[in-house]
Amino acid sequence: MRMSTKRLVILGGGGFRVPLVYGALLSPSSPIGSVVLHDVDPGRLAAIARVLRAQALSSPAAPSIETTTDLTEALTGADFVFSAIRVHGLEGRVIDERVALAEGMLGQETVGAGGISYGLRTVPVADAIARRIKLVAPDAWVINFTNPAGLVTEAMAAHLGDRVIGICDSPSALGRRVVRALGLPDARVSYAGLNHLGWLTGVQHEGADVLPRLLNSSSLLESFEEGRLFGAAKIRELGAVPNEYLHYYYDHAALVKAELAAPETRGEYLLRQQRECYAMLSSQSSPLEAWNAARRQRDATYMAMEGLGERDDAEGGGYEDVALALMLAIARDAPTSLILNVRNQGTLPLLDDDAVVEVPCAVDGSGARPLPGASIPAHGAELVKRLKAAERAVLSAASSGSRSVAVRALASHPLIDSVPVARRLMTGYQANFPELSYLR
Numbered sequence: 114m115r116m117s118t119k120r121l122v123i124l125g126g127g128g129f130r131v132p133l134v135y136g137a138l139l140s141p142s143s144p145i146g147s148v149v150l151h152d153v154d155p156g157r158l159a160a161i162a163r164v165l166r167a168q169a170l171s172s173p174a175a176p177s178i179e180t181t182t183d184l185t186e187a188l189t190g191a192d193f194v195f196s197a198i199r200v201h202g203l204e205g206r207v208i209d210e211r212v213a214l215a216e217g218m219l220g221q222e223t224v225g226a227g228g229i230s231y232g233l234r235t236v237p238v239a240d241a242i243a244r245r246i247k248l249v250a251p252d253a254w255v256i257n258f259t260n261p262a263g264l265v266t267e268a269m270a271a272h273l274g275d276r277v278i279g280i281c282d283s284p285s286a287l288g289r290r291v292v293r294a295l296g297l298p299d300a301r302v303s304y305a306g307l308n309h310l311g312w313l314t315g316v317q318h319e320g321a322d323v324l325p326r327l328l329n330s331s332s333l334l335e336s337f338e339e340g341r342l343f344g345a346a347k348i349r350e351l352g353a354v355p356n357e358y359l360h361y362y363y364d365h366a367a368l369v370k371a372e373l374a375a376p377e378t379r380g381e382y383l384l385r386q387q388r389e390c391y392a393m394l395s396s397q398s399s400p401l402e403a404w405n406a407a408r409r410q411r412d413a414t415y416m417a418m419e420g421l422g423e424r425d426d427a428e429g430g431g432y433e434d435v436a437l438a439l440m441l442a443i444a445r446d447a448p449t450s451l452i453l454n455v456r457n458q459g460t461l462p463l464l465d466d467d468a469v470v471e472v473p474c475a476v477d478g479s480g481a482r483p484l485p486g487a488s489i490p491a492h493g494a495e496l497v498k499r500l501k502a503a504e505r506a507v508l509s510a511a512s513s514g515s516r517s518v519a520v521r522a523l524a525s526h527p528l529i530d531s532v533p534v535a536r537r538l539m540t541g542y543q544a545n546f547p548e549l550s551y552l553r
């Protein structure tokens with residue numbers, strides 16, 4: 114028997130990707146002995162719990178599984194809280210996309226108008242959750258995957274300080290692909306930015322920066338996902354390897370055009386696919402097979418939609434592995450370094466100390482601290498500052514309930530081109546989201 118005693122609470126426990134997290138916890142090194150799934154939707158909760166129970170059959174030391182729709186009950190006794198909620202569900206993601214596209218703007222779930230709308234309805238919920246955690250489980254470590262992850266982590270940090278740590282799989286996946294392309298799996302990467310707005314700016318190997326070796330070779334660059342996404346020429350022009358989400362900035366007009374022409378958005382596709390999947394999960398005798406089939410289908414669409422080749426989530430290193438690595442380092446007090454969303458504390462001089470940034474961190478039993486030496490490419494500095502200003506306006510709108518400040522948040526986003534457009538977007542979002550009625 115494994116000596117795993119820690120209690121992990123998963124908020125958004127009825128979410129489609131929860132079995133990935135539970136699958137990671139089946140690893141013999143996992144410190145987690147019990148899992149509590151919390152969700153506001155009892156149907157989804159029951160469906161996903163069935164999948165987890167089927168996963169557990171294959172592993173004698175699998176963590177126990179409980180479910181509840183009561184937040185206080187869920188949080189009581191928690192050592193770790195993993196938050197992956199989606200306020201207004203995938204229906205909300207579709208509204209984020211469609212209201213923006215109707216204005217000729219991007220409605221991506223985390224970038225542009227969609228990300229601001231999603232933030233405006235999520236921050237009040239994340240704030241309430243953070244307050245409850247502080248009351249009920251003040252010693253718990255909180256791992257935030259709820260998007261927009263940087264902004265939501267900053268909202269929660271107002272109550273939880275450095276006890277909340279935001280995660281994303283994209284920076285570490287980029288780092289892994291870059292060192293593999295260079296054939297230097299032990300090299301260390303320099304990376305910095307905000308969540309979904311960061312750059313890989315160097316690769317340290319035997320005391321030298323070997324990134325130029327990559328930048329000078331089109332075939333090496335185009336041997337991995339981000340290299341193909343941006344193309345070798347663009348990456349050389351930028352002088353750094355951008356996070357995949359910078360596609361929405363660097364190729365903005367082309368993407369808006371493509372999204373407007375596409376038969377369905379990412380949110381519409383996922384909504385359709387997941388409706389079918391959850392219906393199957395509650396009726397089928399083999400929930401794990403049904404879930405696996407839906408997951409394979411979802412993964413295959415990355416290839417079809419982006420023309421990139423299959424995502425390498427399948428080979429490991431997805432967000433569930435980042436979460437597990439983080440919990441392991443904390444629970445076992447085993448020092449490691451990971452790229453995480455934490456308060457800046459002087460790491461990036463262009464932002465204040467409380468701004469949550471995404472940078473390499475030293476992690477051990479005392480938590481995560483940003484490592485010194487992170488830097489943003491000069492051309493990206495203004496973009497980072499403008500996005501942080503937009504995020505700060507979201508936080509301020511959420512705490513004051515001011516619609517004007519919410520419009521300001523939209524208008525300050527680097528991808529929204531005017532105040533009148535921002536105002537119309539706000540009207541469109543408020544007409545569709547009861548969660549935004551607090552903005553007056």
Ligand code: G6P
Pocket residue numbers: 260281282283379383432
């Ligand atoms: C990555 C990002 C997440 C994002 C997800 C979207 O994992 O790091 O922040 O939510 O992709 O994937 P989806 O399948 O929902 O489009």
Ligand code: MN
Pocket residue numbers: 262280281282283309
């Ligand atoms: Mn992410």
